[in-house]
Amino acid sequence: MLKRMKYLVAILVVGICLASCSSNDVDPEKTATIPLLKQIKFDASTIGQIPINSSEINFNFEYDNSDRLIKKVGGYADLNPATGYSKMFTNDIYTSLVYTNNKVTVENFTTSDVYTVAKSSIYYTLNSSNLIEEKEIPNSLVLKYRKLLYKYTNGKLTEVVTTYPNMVYYPEDETDYVLTFSEKFYYDAHDNLTKTEYSELHNGKEEGEKIIRTFEDYDTSYNPFKRLQLLEEYFYRSLSKNNFRKYKETSYLYGSVSTNESTWTFIYDTKGNMVVD
Numbered sequence: 001m002l003k004r005m006k007y008l009v010a011i012l013v014v015g016i017c018l019a020s021c022s023s024n025d026v027d028p029e030k031t032a033t034i035p036l037l038k039q040i041k042f043d044a045s046t047i048g049q050i051p052i053n054s055s056e057i058n059f060n061f062e063y064d065n066s067d068r069l070i071k072k073v074g075g076y077a078d079l080n081p082a083t084g085y086s087k088m089f090t091n092d093i094y095t096s097l098v099y100t101n102n103k104v105t106v107e108n109f110t111t112s113d114v115y116t117v118a119k120s121s122i123y124y125t126l127n128s129s130n131l132i133e134e135k136e137i138p139n140s141l142v143l144k145y146r147k148l149l150y151k152y153t154n155g156k157l158t159e160v161v162t163t164y165p166n167m168v169y170y171p172e173d174e175t176d177y178v179l180t181f182s183e184k185f186y187y188d189a190h191d192n193l194t195k196t197e198y199s200e201l202h203n204g205k206e207e208g209e210k211i212i213r214t215f216e217d218y219d220t221s222y223n224p225f226k227r228l229q230l231l232e233e234y235f236y237r238s239l240s241k242n243n244f245r246k247y248k249e250t251s252y253l254y255g256s257v258s259t260n261e262s263t264w265t266f267i268y269d270t271k272g273n274m275v276v277d
Helices: 232-238
Strands: 039-043 056-063 069-078 087-100 103-110 122-126 132-137 146-153 156-163 179-187 193-202 205-216 246-253 256-263
Touching: 056 087, 069 103
Parallel strands: none
Antiparallel strands: 039 056, 056 069, 069 087, 087 103, 103 122, 122 132, 132 146, 146 156, 156 179, 179 193, 193 205, 205 246, 246 256
């Protein structure tokens, strides 16, 4: 897990994305008043779980004339474990975001002739408030092809429902079921995400995996991650007014319980706002 970042965070702790969407008019703070996040730096030695052959990680972000994110420069290439490292950070990998009306395609590319990178295509549909309405993750494998629908109340995400459109269901088989996942979102009085409850559902009934995520120790700074909602690793951070500095994830699966925690230390200016470059 990530422990401490030297400057800013490249959040890697949350792997499960969101789903389920209807939409109401949004009333959160306008991102137009928030400075564009152009760069994230952090000390690679602070990443305990992922051996990386770089001393400093530096992501760069590019935007169009409407301040929409169009490119993230920097990524991780897989290495042979025999090298002693599992990943290599490189600026030869980038993520592209292409907008076509209310559709967005997010894919990875590389400019290197030495190694390749999986495109990992994701297709988003945005609502009239530019919030995610639907997310499609295509894959030839049944349990990898997913659709996520996002539900909102007064501009706040309240639930994401993940479905598997290619999964075959045999209702005549009493042991068979329609598999879905639901994640519900809860906020405090300051519009900050405090908790999510992620549940595996069999024919709409909770059964199997359950994950409780909590977000704590918020600062009072503006949130520079709000424009990064279409990058999976920053989605949870994009939902709040301010920035959480403690994260806890507790997983429950058939009687077994496991917990992971992460904390961050940010740098702030004299006004209490996060320093982003």
